[in-house]
Amino acid sequence: xxxxxxxxxxxxxxxxxxxxxxxxxxxxxxxxxxEQMQAIVMAAVxxxxxxxxxxxxxxxxxxxxSILRYMAEGAVAYAKELGCEHxxxxxxxxxxxxxxxxxxxxxxxxxxxxxDGSHLPYEENVALAKKVVDYAHQFDVTVEAExxxxxxVEDEVSAAESHYTKPEEVIDFSTRTxxxxxxxxxxxxxxxxxxTPEQCTLVNGVLVPPPLAFDIxxxxxxxxxxxxxxxxxxxxxxxxxxxxxxxFGGHLEAAIGIPEEQLREASKSAVCKINIDSDSRLxxxxxxxxxxxxYPSHFDPRQYxxxxxxxxxxxxxxxxxxxxxxxxxx
Ligand code: G3H
Ligand code: 13P
Ligand code: ZN
Numbered sequence: 001x002x003x004x005x006x007x008x009x010x011x012x013x014x015x016x017x018x019x020x021x022x023x024x025x026x027x028x029x030x031x032x033x034x035e036q037m038q039a040i041v042m043a044a045v046x047x048x049x050x051x052x053x054x055x056x057x058x059x060x061x062x063x064x065x066s067i068l069r070y071m072a073e074g075a076v077a078y079a080k081e082l083g084c085e086h087x088x089x090x091x092x093x094x095x096x097x098x099x100x101x102x103x104x105x106x107x108x109x110x111x112x113x114x115x116d117g118s119h120l121p122y123e124e125n126v127a128l129a130k131k132v133v134d135y136a137h138q139f140d141v142t143v144e145a146e147x148x149x150x151x152x153v154e155d156e157v158s159a160a161e162s163h164y165t166k167p168e169e170v171i172d173f174s175t176r177t178x179x180x181x182x183x184x185x186x187x188x189x190x191x192x193x194x195x196t197p198e199q200c201t202l203v204n205g206v207l208v209p210p211p212l213a214f215d216i217x218x219x220x221x222x223x224x225x226x227x228x229x230x231x232x233x234x235x236x237x238x239x240x241x242x243x244x245x246x247x248f249g250g251h252l253e254a255a256i257g258i259p260e261e262q263l264r265e266a267s268k269s270a271v272c273k274i275n276i277d278s279d280s281r282l283x284x285x286x287x288x289x290x291x292x293x294x295y296p297s298h299f300d301p302r303q304y305x306x307x308x309x310x311x312x313x314x315x316x317x318x319x320x321x322x323x324x325x326x327x328x329x330x
Contacts, residue, residue, distance in 0.1 A: 009076060023268040026090075030055070035312070041089075102136065118147060148164055242255045
């Protein structure tokens with residue numbers, strides 16, 4: 001059993017309290033590779049931002065659970081080496097789908113876990129979340145639970161349709177489970193294809209998706225004043241990255257994300273954690289495709305992973321400073 005506090009990590013409790021009061025959101029960036037981890041830490045240090053580094057079940061399968069845990073410990077040391085005396089880094093399990101997976105992560109040094117029972121019948125979601133909370137809180141590990149279903153198909157996270165969170169359920173759910181934060185469904189979804197072109201309106205040649213359900217968010221805020229709310233599926237799918245990918249041999253059709261103004265607006269509310277994964281994938285892929293086109297003779301991974309890392313870092317900094325507002329909050 002390893003406690004996250006011994007690794008220099010922090011849980012989300014104080015971080016979220018400050019974010020809700022301050023009207024900003026903490027970035028939750030997924031990582032699977034060393035370059036993503038480095039880019040996240042460099043961006044957080046340069047902007048003096050707290051940060052959540054999250055690991056999905058798919059990431060654990062890809063990179064190995066122990067390696068990712070040691071990378072997070074390394075991230076704390078790296079942040080200090082870069083000049084940040086007191087980094088605030090959370091190591092979070094993203095979309096935990098069982099008590100056993102959450103327990104395994106808690107036991108190996110995670111400071112926060114998500115138990116995603118959103119696809120289960122309500123009472124089963126409550127029971128599972130409560131079981132995880134009861135275990136996690138013994139070690140001061142914070143727990144995110146989810147009510148409402150996001151659409152989107154990914155390796156380990158899939159649902160054909162979304163179902164918005166029902167505001168009338170949130171008080172009962174948060175009280176009975178004791179969860180520390182609640183992920184809600186208000187129109188975001190996972191992946192790089194969040195909307196079909198038919199769902200969007202063409203404005204000045206740009207496809208603008210329908211707005212998020214801010215009315216539901218505000219109703220939830222009224223029912224749970226000051227309670228930390230989480231938005232998954234919040235990549236914006238920048239058109240310049242999609243265009244670069246397509247220009248250099250890729251084939252991404254109708255990739256559409258959440259407009260950044262809407263995330264900016266959400267960050268000012270009780271939304272205090274915003275999950276971004278696809279934008280990092282796009283930034284990495286765009287830089288690598290461009291590099292291979294410009295330097296067809298290159299085959300040393302450092303030659304193409306360096307610009308990929310730079311591009312991800314630029315994107316992370318942009319999100320922190322221009323969208324979530326978590327800069328200068330350490
Ligand atoms: O919400 C899902 C994250 O983007 C993780 O995706 O399961 O493909 O690692 P993944
Ligand atoms: P995106 O696919 O929009 O980046 O969402 C990531 C996410 O919600 C991770 O849990
Ligand atoms: Zn998610």
